[in-house]
Every structure is written in structure tokens, then in C-alpha cells.
Amino acid sequence: MIKEKSAGIKNTGSLRAKAGRVRNYLRQPHVIMSILLLLILTFLVIIPILKMFYTTFVWQLEDTRLSRAAEPGRFTLFHWKRVFASVLSDTMLWTPLKNSILTGLGVSFFALLIGIFLAWLVARSDIPFRKLIAAAAVIPYMVPSYIHALSWLTLFKNERVGGVSGIFQYLTGIIPPDWVSYGIFPIIITLSLHYFPYSFLLVSAALTSIDSRLEESGEILGATRGYILRRITLPLVMPAILSSFILTFSRTLGVFGTPYFLGSPVRFFTLPTQIYSSINNRNSASGFILAFVLIGISSIIIYINQKTVGERKSFVTIGGKGFVVSRTPLGKYKYYILPVVFFIILVSAVLPILLLTFETISLYPGNYSLKNLTPLFWFGKGGTTFAEGEAGILRNPAILRTAWNSIRLAVISSIFAGFLGIFIGYAVVKGRKERLPKLLEQISFLPYLVPGIAFGALYLALFTQRIGPIPALYGTFTLLVLINAAKELPFSSRAGVTSMLQIGAELEEASEIAGARWGKRFRKIILPLSIKSAVSGFILVFITVMRELALVILLVTPKTRTLTTMTFRYQEQGYAQFSSAISLLVVIIIFAGSYIAKTITKTGEKD
Amino acid sequence: MSFVEIKNLTKVFGSVTAVDDVSFSVDEKSFLMLLGPSGCGKTTILRMIAGLETPTAGEIRIRDKIMFSSEKGISVPARERELGLVFQSYALWPHMTVFENIAFGLRVKKMKEDDIIKKVKESLSYMQLDEMANRYPQEMSGGQQQRVALARMLASEPALFLMDEPLSNLDAKLRVEMRAEIKNIHAQLDATTIYVTHDQVEGLTMASSIAVINKGSIEQLDHPKKVYHYPSNLFVADFIGSPQINTISCSRESDDGRIYIKTETGERFKTSYKSLSLDAQTLTAAIRPEKISIVKSDGDNTAKVKIKTVLPAGSETIIHVSYGKKVLKILMQKEQELNVGEEVFIHLPENDILLFDPETKKLLHNLQALKT
Amino acid sequence: MSFVEIKNLTKVFGSVTAVDDVSFSVDEKSFLMLLGPSGCGKTTILRMIAGLETPTAGEIRIRDKIMFSSEKGISVPARERELGLVFQSYALWPHMTVFENIAFGLRVKKMKEDDIIKKVKESLSYMQLDEMANRYPQEMSGGQQQRVALARMLASEPALFLMDEPLSNLDAKLRVEMRAEIKNIHAQLDATTIYVTHDQVEGLTMASSIAVINKGSIEQLDHPKKVYHYPSNLFVADFIGSPQINTISCSRESDDGRIYIKTETGERFKTSYKSLSLDAQTLTAAIRPEKISIVKSDGDNTAKVKIKTVLPAGSETIIHVSYGKKVLKILMQKEQELNVGEEVFIHLPENDILLFDPETKKLLHNLQALKT
Amino acid sequence: GGKEKTVDEASIAWLKEAKLGKYVENSFDEKALYEAAKLEGSVNIYSYSSRVFKFGETFEKKYPGIKVNGFDMDSGEIVTKISAEQTAQNFVADVIFLKDVAVAYNVLVDKGLAHNYVPADLKKVVPKEYQEPMFVHHTSIQGFVYNTEKNKKEPFNSLWDLTKPEWKGKVVLPDPQKLSEFIEIYSGIVENADSLAKEYEKVFKEKIKLSAGIKNAGYEWLYRVLKNDAIIVGSTNDVSKAVGLSQQDVPPVGLTAYSRIRDMEKDPNLKFAFTENTTPVSGFSLNVVQLIVNRAPHPNAAKLLIHYMLGDEKGGEGYEPYYVAGNFSVRTDVPPIKGLKPITEMKVWSASPEFVWYEGQQVLDFWTSNLK
Ligand SMILES: Nc1ncnc2c1ncn2[C@@H]1O[C@H](COP(=O)(O)OP(=O)(O)OP(=O)(O)O)[C@@H](O)[C@H]1O
Numbered sequence A: 001m002i003k004e005k006s007a008g009i010k011n012t013g014s015l016r017a018k019a020g021r022v023r024n025y026l027r028q029p030h031v032i033m034s035i036l037l038l039l040i041l042t043f044l045v046i047i048p049i050l051k052m053f054y055t056t057f058v059w060q061l062e063d064t065r066l067s068r069a070a071e072p073g074r075f076t077l078f079h080w081k082r083v084f085a086s087v088l089s090d091t092m093l094w095t096p097l098k099n100s101i102l103t104g105l106g107v108s109f110f111a112l113l114i115g116i117f118l119a120w121l122v123a124r125s126d127i128p129f130r131k132l133i134a135a136a137a138v139i140p141y142m143v144p145s146y147i148h149a150l151s152w153l154t155l156f157k158n159e160r161v162g163g164v165s166g167i168f169q170y171l172t173g174i175i176p177p178d179w180v181s182y183g184i185f186p187i188i189i190t191l192s193l194h195y196f197p198y199s200f201l202l203v204s205a206a207l208t209s210i211d212s213r214l215e216e217s218g219e220i221l222g223a224t225r226g227y228i229l230r231r232i233t234l235p236l237v238m239p240a241i242l243s244s245f246i247l248t249f250s251r252t253l254g255v256f257g258t259p260y261f262l263g264s265p266v267r268f269f270t271l272p273t274q275i276y277s278s279i280n281n282r283n284s285a286s287g288f289i290l291a292f293v294l295i296g297i298s299s300i301i302i303y304i305n306q307k308t309v310g311e312r313k314s315f316v317t318i319g320g321k322g323f324v325v326s327r328t329p330l331g332k333y334k335y336y337i338l339p340v341v342f343f344i345i346l347v348s349a350v351l352p353i354l355l356l357t358f359e360t361i362s363l364y365p366g367n368y369s370l371k372n373l374t375p376l377f378w379f380g381k382g383g384t385t386f387a388e389g390e391a392g393i394l395r396n397p398a399i400l401r402t403a404w405n406s407i408r409l410a411v412i413s414s415i416f417a418g419f420l421g422i423f424i425g426y427a428v429v430k431g432r433k434e435r436l437p438k439l440l441e442q443i444s445f446l447p448y449l450v451p452g453i454a455f456g457a458l459y460l461a462l463f464t465q466r467i468g469p470i471p472a473l474y475g476t477f478t479l480l481v482l483i484n485a486a487k488e489l490p491f492s493s494r495a496g497v498t499s500m501l502q503i504g505a506e507l508e509e510a511s512e513i514a515g516a517r518w519g520k521r522f523r524k525i526i527l528p529l530s531i532k533s534a535v536s537g538f539i540l541v542f543i544t545v546m547r548e549l550a551l552v553i554l555l556v557t558p559k560t561r562t563l564t565t566m567t568f569r570y571q572e573q574g575y576a577q578f579s580s581a582i583s584l585l586v587v588i589i590i591f592a593g594s595y596i597a598k599t600i601t602k603t604g605e606k607d
Numbered sequence B, C: 001m002s003f004v005e006i007k008n009l010t011k012v013f014g015s016v017t018a019v020d021d022v023s024f025s026v027d028e029k030s031f032l033m034l035l036g037p038s039g040c041g042k043t044t045i046l047r048m049i050a051g052l053e054t055p056t057a058g059e060i061r062i063r064d065k066i067m068f069s070s071e072k073g074i075s076v077p078a079r080e081r082e083l084g085l086v087f088q089s090y091a092l093w094p095h096m097t098v099f100e101n102i103a104f105g106l107r108v109k110k111m112k113e114d115d116i117i118k119k120v121k122e123s124l125s126y127m128q129l130d131e132m133a134n135r136y137p138q139e140m141s142g143g144q145q146q147r148v149a150l151a152r153m154l155a156s157e158p159a160l161f162l163m164d165e166p167l168s169n170l171d172a173k174l175r176v177e178m179r180a181e182i183k184n185i186h187a188q189l190d191a192t193t194i195y196v197t198h199d200q201v202e203g204l205t206m207a208s209s210i211a212v213i214n215k216g217s218i219e220q221l222d223h224p225k226k227v228y229h230y231p232s233n234l235f236v237a238d239f240i241g242s243p244q245i246n247t248i249s250c251s252r253e254s255d256d257g258r259i260y261i262k263t264e265t266g267e268r269f270k271t272s273y274k275s276l277s278l279d280a281q282t283l284t285a286a287i288r289p290e291k292i293s294i295v296k297s298d299g300d301n302t303a304k305v306k307i308k309t310v311l312p313a314g315s316e317t318i319i320h321v322s323y324g325k326k327v328l329k330i331l332m333q334k335e336q337e338l339n340v341g342e343e344v345f346i347h348l349p350e351n352d353i354l355l356f357d358p359e360t361k362k363l364l365h366n367l368q369a370l371k372t
Numbered sequence D: 001g002g003k004e005k006t007v008d009e010a011s012i013a014w015l016k017e018a019k020l021g022k023y024v025e026n027s028f029d030e031k032a033l034y035e036a037a038k039l040e041g042s043v044n045i046y047s048y049s050s051r052v053f054k055f056g057e058t059f060e061k062k063y064p065g066i067k068v069n070g071f072d073m074d075s076g077e078i079v080t081k082i083s084a085e086q087t088a089q090n091f092v093a094d095v096i097f098l099k100d101v102a103v104a105y106n107v108l109v110d111k112g113l114a115h116n117y118v119p120a121d122l123k124k125v126v127p128k129e130y131q132e133p134m135f136v137h138h139t140s141i142q143g144f145v146y147n148t149e150k151n152k153k154e155p156f157n158s159l160w161d162l163t164k165p166e167w168k169g170k171v172v173l174p175d176p177q178k179l180s181e182f183i184e185i186y187s188g189i190v191e192n193a194d195s196l197a198k199e200y201e202k203v204f205k206e207k208i209k210l211s212a213g214i215k216n217a218g219y220e221w222l223y224r225v226l227k228n229d230a231i232i233v234g235s236t237n238d239v240s241k242a243v244g245l246s247q248q249d250v251p252p253v254g255l256t257a258y259s260r261i262r263d264m265e266k267d268p269n270l271k272f273a274f275t276e277n278t279t280p281v282s283g284f285s286l287n288v289v290q291l292i293v294n295r296a297p298h299p300n301a302a303k304l305l306i307h308y309m310l311g312d313e314k315g316g317e318g319y320e321p322y323y324v325a326g327n328f329s330v331r332t333d334v335p336p337i338k339g340l341k342p343i344t345e346m347k348v349w350s351a352s353p354e355f356v357w358y359e360g361q362q363v364l365d366f367w368t369s370n371l372k
């Protein structure tokens, strides 16, 4: 009967009515926004990816090296055959794919475990040193991931790759087996320690906005802490958890450095190795195809995600009745938990930083005597006999200039990306049941899986010349901002979505009744309520941009180059100290950046 | 001239029809009360008028201006409807102090800052929240939050008030005062008001008309008195008034041009009905608990009953008596020494007996009765 | 034997003293009602008993077991106090269906799955929500949500019910039915109940005792009848009963061993007081609106007044009459043809006049009076 | 290059203007160039090596008024960037300085995207094969290293020894997937398959039997070394570390860049040397070329810079950064580093650009497909 009714309603009304309905639909802020964003994303994401797709079907100049039949510019299935059906497929695609997925799952599991655990402690429990823990929990992501790998080797290296063995063997005399020293095991551990900040940031932000009464009513019914955690608290932050899972998983899927560093000695290769190698050797087409494989995987994940956070379960934790936040007392458990926490912080943050710092001040690497220490890599004057006359990085105007450049880039990109993210979040959450925003959400995620180097190559190919109204952006600062914002969109949009999910619709409705236009509603209600989680998005982007290398290397010119692009020169010269010093400088800048970001957003809102 | 006009309004949530083809109109400056059981669609109606919920079908006019029309495909955004709404869940902004919460709407109106301060202070003191200006919602009690929500609406003096159970969390005393406040603000501002409540006293004392809603459609829209004394059907009769109305199914007899009813236990009661629109043999008689009086001795329109329970409740006493298989409720004011189990006589004044058609459940009409 | 025992309970939020040195005890199986103006500390008291709020000072015992004690530094976590609580803001879990919400507590108890299903179904139908099992809270109306919150508590059959305005969002009819439900569940389970409400009728009909709270401390804890008829002070007198009690300040006269009061307008009224504990010359007299009756002719204890307003409210009519500078409220049941402006006589029965000390605002005692 | 290049009008005009390609002047007039260059004011160079900054500084000192914007990145990236800049007609770089001559030739020079330039005055001091088709800056050697702390003499004599069981897991090879220049080196091995075949007979006293699906002795060697569990690392200093670090029980041997010699100054723990007597060869040579980009904005400054980079008969400031062990100037008049034979007397292989261009990718694929 209802069916009939609604059916009946559907076909009432003239053409005018239908036109009107369309108009009304289009008048809604979230729809307008979806459309605008869609345009932006077409420019930033869709075109590049179409280009990428196109490339895979066309003979490239380099293909003449692989096949006599190659006629550059002509259509071909050669690349697809090469990747999926050739002697290479096994070592180029399937094995690395298997390895990637295994690594991805492993890392996501442990990273989320740690991240959520810490997030809960900081946001919901009365554990001491909360501020400290909160600050420390983000550090691992600030230090370059290879540092974690390095630390691992200093501990557990065996003599498979020659050189001196690790501290573990030195102390115990036991030779660690290869599977401990190299391959998937250490990769999963080091990457987990590196990536848990994703889940920490997103989940803790979500946790802080849950009304304690929801947990209290569980406690009243006699549920234990653990049970409440499992059945109430975690499900409530499920959106955030899923987001961080997606981010962590996909990131691990795409990461190149650490897996190569720890994997290659035992020939454990992941997809990115293959992508990097293909693109580096300038037969991008195969690389792109492999990238599409990654995209495929993530699309599946996102699909699952959207099924899980379905329309009906879109829950609100910031209600209109005001909410209390009370902390779970840990009681005596404190004394068991604190050590664990500190251990995590130690191995994930303190050790790596120490190691990094130590590298930058040791005259000769791997020599742990005091007289080996030197400030020269930081403050050394140029033109001396030391280090072939290289000046310490803080005395090197070129480095300082690029440092400033990096900061500007990181700040602007993260703000730009951050706001895109919040807007997307708004559009997506408001339009849960609609197609357009869904599409938006999916698109915003694509760039994440295109490996940096590939994405850079695409932008290079596209934006060196003017397209329509857009002038040639190559060599401009803008292009760097755009590509970073685009690449980090997933961070910011996920952060956006999760933060929006928490805000009760009635809170905005109330302000609409008060006569506020959308702009005002956004500034005064939505933004303040979502900023806490959004900031975590900002910070993640800021960090990533500061550290990004592969993505921009092709797009920077002498004028627009960034700090990380400078590390290359020293690695190539074999001066680990210099490049470590730069990495450390980056870490310091990131520290300052995220600290400032936090304090700025603290003002106004109260605890 | 009607200020708000609703035509064939319908709202379907998935498989639930929350509001089903509702039409009514509210005159300017008048005070319409939406009464109805929980879940009957009150909030939804209010939200559609406010423009927060898109009706599945129908038309909404305010000041003769079409705000929504599924035919014409018009839909004016809430922002431009110039009305005030108090949410059932107060919808206070947790990141703003009480002051900011109230000032928001005024700021939107670009009011001068010191005027704002004046206005906020004023509406806070209406609501007796003077010291609370700098609290955050989560630092207040339920009732205090609810009053802030009210103050927020009143501060921006809309021409149309929509209130969704604005007093549900207040104590009787405060509620009485708030009612008075609302009424005189309503008078001062000449604001048309649509008011959702489940509190009948509110309905019966404040409203200029009452719409009784059931399962998403209107059962009766009328003056409070009419609704109470001449409920158009058994649902309304039963829903309005507490304790509930007594209903007795009985057979019809007539005698010297009057309608008499005969109950199962055999007593005959005289009614005020002379003629009836229908000639069914069985009827449903109904009488309000407070109309029944307890008398010492037998007589016309009386029956012997046995006291079952006596519930003293402040100013009044509710007495349950068993009459045959049925239990009748009686509401008395003066306290009377009555012992449970005691046998007494009850008297049903002929003018207070209402007759309903057992099939259609509709009130039966009788010119005489209607005159009074 | 007392089931819950509160000693010198105090709670300070920053600068606000929400609960101020409160002590009381609740007998097993009894039904205590906390009544009080909005913001007086009811919720806070409840939350402290439940173990959700840590008192600033004091002691809480349940079943003679210390649950909290600031001296002894004991504090038993909420989950071990084996009680049920209905939150003022329902606090339903948005990620669970109604069914899961209710099943939760049973799952915690490791109940067998089919028993759970039975139990949930049962408590759902108590609350008249049978079809709603698979809805999510945000898909329900306010009142429906509130009933789910109730069902959730009842399902797990605690020995101690704590309810914070559990019926505030329900319509009168449903509320009456829910009260009945709660009462008989309370009876079935022999559960001790502490019940926060602002609805006096609720208080007066359901409770075995009532605690009237004001600004964080208890004004009177007594049987409903006592609270209503012998309010220990003016605050209680004034807070309990609607319409509010009438208060008249007057001077004292005595004559043949009886206390008479003389109002400003000069009339003398005889009271039931023979002797008085104090010999102040000015007193505050108070009388309930329903005790005043309108009579045609002059006589003892009568005064001439002018009809100001007539508010018919369903079963009863509230009449405001002006008596000198003062306005008196009168509650009448039988409808009377009264026209505004008309002059009539009111009669104040001597037994119904209460006297208060204008300084201490305390009820004045009189052995005679107390006998009745 | 004999082939006719496809060059558009604009480029031809530019070539005329810049006196490049077939319009190149046959005398080198430093003064005139400097004057012209000063007008251009700066020169942008993309370099595979960071030492660009060193000769950049000295150049600026020698030729005031011309700024050198050096920019270091992988050879592959240089090629990609140039191709993009060219297709976009967005000309940034003037000079490119890179390895991977095969790609440089076929992708850039052969397509007219970069042009060869040999300063006239250098023609007589540089052998013809280093002038065409691309002007080589220097040749760098990659060789086999062993740990001198554990081995008094070279631990192996023939490349084929490395396929023997005693070297299982003890050979460290750079990964061509990561370091593209090693594609060129492994191609060199494949290109010299025949001498490897002969070498095999010398070592194993039997004719070589190629494994299934393997084309020649070159591939066979790669295949067997990989099968012998060679360790694959991502950078050449990982190799020197792996081999050179002291206090190893069984240090491996490896293939790395000769310039790694300098790492021993940076880290006294490193103790390694390059083999000299390995048969058939103890190393491989890679050419490094410099080119002027098509339609470069600062052609004269570019010419001046290239001329400067080649230094003078004693080495000279411009060449100084590269005048180190492992590098050999193409200038016949520059003496080799003391203690090193001139390149002509060293046993090294170099792959021809054509071979690398057509076979290189297969070599890489072969490598990849045998990484099991
Ligand atoms: N988002 C929704 N999805 C599905 N059903 C809904 C939704 N919102 C409301 N309903 C249903 O529509 C009906 C009317 O809801 P509404 O909130 O208008 O009731 P109400 O009259 O306000 O009740 P109350 O007095 O308890 O607030 C209810 O049965 C409710 O369950």
C-alpha cells in the first residue's frame, strides 16, 4: 500500500514539477558542493588517470627496445599482455602482488591495534602522561620510514648481506635467522610502528566526541570495560577505524622504501618495486598497469567500507543535548599498561630519532665512540677539507632556502587539501543516500594508490602545456600545491568524512532555522564541531608533504625544489650524515608545524 | 485569514508512512496545538513546515506564499521561511556558551552587538536562566537546556513559532510559569504558533485550537472545549482527558421520545438524546470520570457499584469502581471517606452521556445536545 | 530495613554546588520520588547513586554495602552496583537496533540467545513497541526512543531502578499506561525504585514517599499525602500542587481559644488552630485552590471577590478571582456558569487553612490539625 | 649520428641562432662566448651528479655575471623531464649531464631534443669515438670489490668462480631494477657472451651447456649468479659497506662503482679493494655525456659551461670534481690519477649504446624473471 502511495507520488506533477524538483535538488548546498568538487577532481584526478589508462594501450617510444613490432603512438595490447600473460607476469605481478597484500594486511592489523589502543588510552582513559603520549604517538610517522628499517637492522642484522651484525647477535651471540633479519616479518613490524599514527590520529579524534552516557549506560547494565569497549565504543568509532584501515592498508600497498630495503636481500619484492623500476626505466605503461592493479584492490576495499558504513548506520555522536566526556579509570591496570605504552613509544619514536640524530653528528658512521661526534654536518663552514668542502646544512643557504620553500608548500597544500577534505566529507555525509557524493568519495581516493613517481610523471606530461583556460603550470609553485593536495586528498577527505559523521543533523538545521546561509552555518557550526578531527587530517597531509620526494622530483625546478629533493645529492655522494641531518630538520619542522596547528585550533574550543 | 496552510501533506520514510495526507490551516496569531500519541507524526509535520524534511507529497503555504509544493516543484529553504523552531532534542550547539547559542540567530540578523547583549539577557531572564549565560550546554541540567532552546527561538522574534514539546523536561511549577511566558510572548509578538505537546492541560489551557493526530492523520481539529466535550470519535474521546473517559457498550431503548440506554447489568440510563441519526440497536456510551458523582441513595440514572481502589492525587482523588464486569473511573475533588470494598451508588447525569456508533466509532449527533 | 542509604552526599561542579549535603534512605521495595525544580540536582543525585558521578563528599550504601565513601575512600564501579538507570537523555546506542539495544544487558549476563529473544520481545510489548525491534534509534520518535530506554532497563530486571524523568516525552494516555506498567513491574520484581520526575501527579500517585529537593538539598521527605496536605514549609507548599497554593499574609487574632486571621481587606477567618508554637503577630496563611468553593451568599469564613478569568481545562476549571490586591486561584470541577467581572463569595473551610511562619517559612504546628 | 633528424622550423632557426648542430662554429672564441653569455645571465643544468654544485661555484667565480642553476636527479628523470619540457615547448634546462647514453641518444639526440656540442678547441685532444654521436665528459669504472682485511689476495680469479657453491650467498650485486646504469653493465656482460663462453671452458674445462631457454653465455652467467643466491641491494654504497666493513668472518664480494673508493675516507671501518686480475674482465666502463638542450634559453652560457666542465690539460677547476679514482677524462692530455693505469690498459667492458638500447630491456626482464 505504501509502495503504491510512494509510486503514485513519483508520477504526480507536470514537467514543470519535475523541473522544479530537479532545481530544488540542485539548490541543496551539498549537491552544489558535490558538483564543484567533482569539477575540481576531474581536473586533478580524473584527467591524469584517464591519461594513465590511455597510455597503457599505446606503443611508447621505449617499447621499440622490447619489441620490433612497436610503432610509437599506435594502439596495442602489448603492455597488458606483458604484465598479465608473459614469462614476467609471475615475478613482475603475481608474487609481488601477493607479497604486497600480505604486507598490507599484516601492517594494517598491527598498526590499527597499536593506534586504536593508544587512541583510547589518550582520549578515554585516565592514564597519566596523556599529553605526552598523544604527542609521542605521532612522531613515528614524522621520521622517514627507512629509519625504522635501519634501526631494525642495527638490532637484528645477521651477516647475510655482509657488514657487521646487529646488536642482538652481539649481545646474545645468537645469529638471527634470515626471516627475522629480512623479509616480510621485519617489514610488517617496522611499517606498523611507522604507520600506526594514522589510526591513532583519526580514532582518537573520533573518540573525543562520543557522549560518555553511551558508555555509562553499558556500564550500568553490568558490562565490563573490555565489553563496553568492544560492543559500544569501538563500533561507535567504526567509521574512523575503517578510514584508518583503508589509509594504512593502501599506503602500505604503495610504499617502496622500507620493503625494498628489508626485502631485497632475501628477494622479497612488492608491487611498488616493479612500478618504480618500470617507470624509472621509462617504460611507464607497464608501471601504470601495475598501478591500476593497486587501484583495483583499493576500490574493492572502499566498496566494502561503504557497505559497512551504510545509510542506516550513519550515527551521530555529537547530539543536541550536550554531551559529557568522562574518563575510564584504569585503576591498578595503569601499572601494566604504562610500561607497554612506553615501550611502544620507545621503539617507534625515541630510538629512531636518537639513531637519526646520532647519524647526523657522527663523523664516521657506525662508530660509537664519543670523539667520533661532530657538529660539522650541521654547522660546519663550507670550503674546508672536511666533507669535500660541503658546508653544514644550517650554513648552506641553498638548503635554508629550500627548507622555507618546503614549509610554504606543506602549509598551503595541507590547508588546501584539508578544506577540500572537509567539503567532501560534508557532501558525502549529507548525501549518504545519493549517487553523486558516493562517486565523489570514490574518486577522491584514487590518487592515493597511484605511486608518487607515476603521479608525478602524469602531471609532468599534462601540466607542462596549457590546457584550455589553465596556463602551463610546470615549474610553478601552484602545480606543486595541486599535486600534493590531490595526492593527499584521501587523508583529508577521510578525516573530513569521519568528522562530519559525528555531527548531528539537527545542529545544522537549528542554525538554518536561525536564518544562517550555508557559508555561515559552515563557519560557525560545522567547522568548529568538526575541526578537531579535521586537524588530524591537516597534520597528516602536512607531514606527508614535508617528506614527499618521488611525487615532486619531476615537477620541481631549481627555483621550486623542496628539502627532501636535496637528500638525494648527499646519498649519491655517500654522506648519510648530511641526508640524515636534512631528514631530522624535516622532522623538527614537522614537529613545530603540527604543534602550531594544534594550538591554533585549541583556542576557542574548551576542554 | 489563514497564516499557515497545509494541503494533503504526506511523508513516507522507507516503509513507514509517518504523515498521511494531512490538511489543515492555522489562522494568523492563533495558537494551534498538535496532540497525539507518541510516534503519530507530530515532529515530522513540524519539521516539514520548518522546511527541514522534504514532504513526499503535498503543499505548504505560509502567508499565502507557497513554501513547498510537490506539484509545482517548489521548495523554499528553511532559512527563508522566517520561523522559529524548538527541537524536541534541544539541538544546542555544544561548542558555544548559552549566550552564544542565543546570540547566533541575532548575529545572523546583523543586529548591533549591544542590542544583542540586551536581547539575550532579556530572553534569558524570561526563561529564568540569568546566571547561566556563560555555561556550556553540557554543564546544564536537562530542563535548563530545554529552556535555553526556548530562549534561542524567542530571542529572534520570528513571526511563526514551531515548538516540539518545549516544556517536557520542566517541573509542573516551572511549566506553569513557562506556559504563561510563552502565552504572553505569543501575545506580545502576535506570533502564530504551532505547538506539539503530549500534555493535555497545556493543550486545553493554551491553545485556540487543537488537532488530535493519530497514525499520521488528523482525527479532529477543533476548539479545546469542543474536543473535550464533543470528541468526534472514540479515539479522541479516549485520548483526551485523564483519567480516560469511561465507555460502556449498551443496547438502545426509547421512551417518550427520549433515548435510553440499557447496560449489561440491566440498569437503564436516560440520555439527553431525543432523536438519533441512526437506528442501530447497540451503542457505545461514554462519560467523563469527573461527571460521575457518588451518591448515598438509589435514584434516577444511578447504579450500584463497589469501590475497587482509591488513589488520592493531590487536589483530586481517582476512584475505581467495579460495575458488572467493567471498571469505571471516577474523579473527585472533595475528599470523601470511602473504603475499598464498600458498596455505593453512582449517578450519571443525562446531559453528560455521549453516544457513539460502535461500527464507525463516530459521535452520534443530537440537536439538543449540541445546543448546550 | 533500608535498601539505599545516603549520608551527607555533596557534589560540587567547579563553582556550582549541585548537591549539598543530602542524606536520606530508601526502604526495600519502596518507591521514592525525587521532585524538584529544574536544575535542583536530581539527575546528579541519581548519577552519584549509580556510580557515574564521583561525589565530592559523603557516603552511599546499597544493601548495607558501602558503594561510596569519601572517608573510607571506597568507590564501587557502577557495573558492580547491580542497578538499572534510565537516562534523561535516553543514551541509546545509535549503532544498534532497538533489539540489540535491549539485548545488550542480557548478553552481558550471558543469557541464552532464545531467552534473550523472548525477554526482549516481552519488554518491547510492555512498552508497546512490538514492531520496532529492527529500527535504529535515530529512526524513531522522541517518545519511542524514551520507551526503548525504559525497556532496556526493565529487561535486565535490576534490584534497584533509577529513572530520570522516564516518561517526560510521552502523551498523557501513554504515560498513564506506562506508569501502570512500571508500577506492576516494580511490584513483580520487588525492585526498589528511585524516580526523578517533574510530574507531580506521577509523584503523588506512584510514590510511597516523596523527596522535594531545592537548590541541592532536601526540603521535605514524606508520604505523598503528607507532602501535599502538610507541606513542611512554604517552598514545598508552593512547589507541590498545581495550580499553586494560595498564600495570604495576614495578622493574628485569637478568640475563644481559636486562632483567627485577619486579611488586609479586613475579613476574619476562623482556623482550626487552637494554640500556636509561636506568638508572632503576622502570619502567612495558605489554602489549596480546590479547597476554596464559590458560594452564592455571605457567611462564616467567606469573602466577597470578583471573577478575573475562567480557564476551563478539560475535567476542571481554573478560576482566578481578585481579592483585594491579591489574586486567588480556585479549582472547580463541576462547571459553573460564571462570567468574568461578576462578584461572588468564596468560602475557606477552617480545616483547610494552613499557617506558616513568615520568617522561617515553616509550617506552624497545631496538635488538633495534625490529628486529622 | 648519420641519420637525418626530424627538427621543426623553430628549432632550425634556434640552431642557426645558437650556432649548433650543422651551424656550429669551427673555432672556440671564449671572449665572445662570455660576452654573449653574460647577456643571458644564467645557465640551467640538470645533472645526474651532485658535484654539479662544485664546478658550478668555481664557474661562477671564473665567469662573473653568469649564474649556474644546478639541479641533480637520476639520469632517467633527466630524460623524462627534457622530453616533457620539449613537447610542452616549455624550455627550462640548457645543459644536461647524464649517464645512460643509450637512452640519451635514442630518446633525445636522435629526436633532436638535445644537441651534441664539442668545443672546437677540444676536438684535437679528445678521441673521435668520444665526440660522436655524443660528447662524452668522462668514463667511470665499476668493478668487483673484496674485503682487504680478511683477504690478503684477490679471493677469486674468474667471473665464473662466482657461480660456484663456495660463493653461494656471498656475491652482492646492485639491482638494475633500482639503478638503471647497471642495465648497461649487465648488458655489457651479455654483449660479450662469446668471451664469457671461452672463459667458461678455461675454468671448467668443458664446453658451456646453456640452461633451458637461455640465449647465450652472458645470460647464463647472470642466471647462474642469481641462482647462486646472489644478494641484491639497492645502492652501490650498500655494496661497498657489505663487502668492506671490518670485523667480518666471511665477507662477501660485490660489484660496485669505483668511485666508492672514496667511501674509505668517509668511514675508516671500510677496508676493500677492487680486483685487477679477474678474467675475462675486472670491471665495466660507463660513459657520462653532456648535451645542450634543444631551444635552450641560454645557449652561449651552455657552451661556455660545457667547455669549462672539460677542464684543462692538468685537470683544471672545471673537471676537478671528477678528477678522482675511477673516473677517466676523455682528454688524452689529462694524466690518470696516480696509482691507476690509464683506462686503455684496464680490462673493462663497455656496452655499445645500440646494444643497450635494443637488448637492455630484455636483460632487465631476464633479471626480473629470474628473481625467484
Ligand atoms: N528517519 C526515520 N526513518 C524511519 N522512520 C522514522 C524516521 N523518523 C521518524 N520515523 C517514524 O515516523 C513516525 C512519526 O515520527 P515523529 O517523530 O513525527 O513522531 P512524534 O509524533 O513526534 O512522536 P513523539 O511524540 O514520540 O515525538 C514514528 O513512527 C517514527 O518511528
Ligand SMILES: Nc1ncnc2c1ncn2[C@@H]1O[C@H](COP(=O)(O)OP(=O)(O)OP(=O)(O)O)[C@@H](O)[C@H]1O
Pocket: B138, B139, B140, B141, B142, B143, B144, B169, C013, C014, C016, C017, C018, C036, C037, C038, C039, C040, C041, C042, C043, C044, C045, C088, C198
Ligand atoms: N558538568 C557540569 N558542570 C557544571 N555544572 C553542572 C554540571 N552538570 C550539572 N551542573 C549543574 O548542577 C545543577 C544540577 O544539575 P542536575 O542535572 O542534577 O539538575 P536536575 O535536577 O536534573 O534538573 P532537570 O530536572 O532540569 O534535569 C544544575 O544547576 C546544573 O547547571
Ligand SMILES: [Mg+2]
Pocket: B042, B043, B044, B088, B164, C141, C142, C143
Ligand atoms: Mg516528536
Ligand SMILES: [Mg+2]
Pocket: B141, B142, B143, C042, C043, C044, C088, C164
Ligand atoms: Mg535532570
